Structures are given as structure tokens and as C-alpha cells.
Amino acid sequence: MAQLADTKRAHGATWSERSLRPQATRRKNPSQEDALTTPGPGAQPQTTERARVESLLRDRITTGTYQTGAQIPSMEALASELGVGKDSVQFAFNRLSDAGLLLLVEGRGTVVTDPQAPPTGPELHVTTLAGTTETWTVPGRGITNADHIRTVLTRRLARGTYPPGERVPSTRSLAEEFRVSQITLRNALKPLIEAGLLIPFQGRGTFANSRPPSVKH
Structure with a gap:
């Protein structure tokens, strides 16, 4: 046994021992920022998750990742991408819609808008996720x-x-x-x-x- 211990000290742990060591966990998606996975001390998980999803989507809009007039992925797709609940994405959508950054169009999807020049309706030219241009019917100005x-x-x-x-x-x-x-x-x-x-x-x-x-x- 002493000889075996000396061998381990000389050559390091065996393959079987190395295989049992904890391995660093890889992120499933590089776009999932630390803010989405590491709540702060004392934070409520759901509230924190919602706020972080909103912050991430707002950042994508302001940096041009999601451009004005372009359709963005569905709530289901974003929830899957970010590894969060659909409720958190819906909360973010509603908040950004209230801020004039997103427009939710029934039966079509969600498009990025400019709060300084909101769509007046009834038509809006949208760049879809497929890269094509479509004309969507939207609520007119002043219509909630x-x-x-x-x-x-x-x-x-x-x-x-x-x-x-x-x-x-x-x-x-x-x-x-x-x-x-x-x-x-x-x-x-x-x-x-x-x-x-x-x-x-x-x-x-x-x-x-x-x-x-x-x-x-």
C-alpha cells in the first residue's frame, strides 16, 4: 500500500480518480449572461429572473441586435434560449411594450418599435425572422x-x-x-x-x- 501511495505521489492521480473529480459546468448557451443565472443575495428568484430578462432584451434592442422594424423571436423561443420560464419573458415583453420598445401584434408576432416615433397604423412594414418584408395591420395611435x-x-x-x-x-x-x-x-x-x-x-x-x-x- 505504501508503494502504491508513493506511485500516486510520483505520477499523480490515476485516470479513474481524475474521472471522478467534479468538472466545471458548461453553459448551454453563451448568450445566457451571468445575470440570468446568478441571483444576488436575498433576491426573490422569480422577480430577479424577470428583471434580468427585461434588462437583456432591452440591451439587445438598444445595441441594435434587435433592430427597429424587425420581428423578434417568440416568447417560447426566448424562454428556451435563455433557460427561463415563459412567464418571465412575457413580463419583459409587457414592460418593454409599455415603454414603447415593442409592439405585440395579434396573430403575427412582436416587432421592435421606436418610442420617439411610434407606429400610427393601420399598416407597419416588418422585417420577419426569415428576413422577408411583410405588412402587418396594427392598432392606430391612441388605441390601447x-x-x-x-x-x-x-x-x-x-x-x-x-x-x-x-x-x-x-x-x-x-x-x-x-x-x-x-x-x-x-x-x-x-x-x-x-x-x-x-x-x-x-x-x-x-x-x-x-x-x-x-x-x-
């Missing part, structure tokens, strides 16, 4: 996200996309579709409920009125 969502939902009700008597998608589903907070979504639904177009049932969801009043679209 809630106004826009309410207009779209009213149109869907009038056209039968949500048939009378049928349950409409949940608040959470609609918030994800329109890429807004559930608070904004509820603000959009409230006038439709008050107008009798939608009827909420506790524990069951919200339904299109089986006998809706006339609506304009």
Missing part, C-alpha cells in the same frame, strides 16, 4: 392594447368565431395569444360583459351570449 383586443373579440363574436352559447378561451389563453397581461385582458373583456356579449359563470368560464345584442364589426 385593451381597445385593440376588445375590437378583435367583438369581431370574432359577430362573425361566429365564438359561437353563441359556447365557451370562449380562458383569460390566460387569450392573454397568451395577445401577449398581454391578464389584467389588460380583463380590462378588454369587461365592456363586452357589460354589453351582454359575454356571460361569465363562476367555475365554468366565460361564454358567448346565446342571444347576443347586435354588434358592429
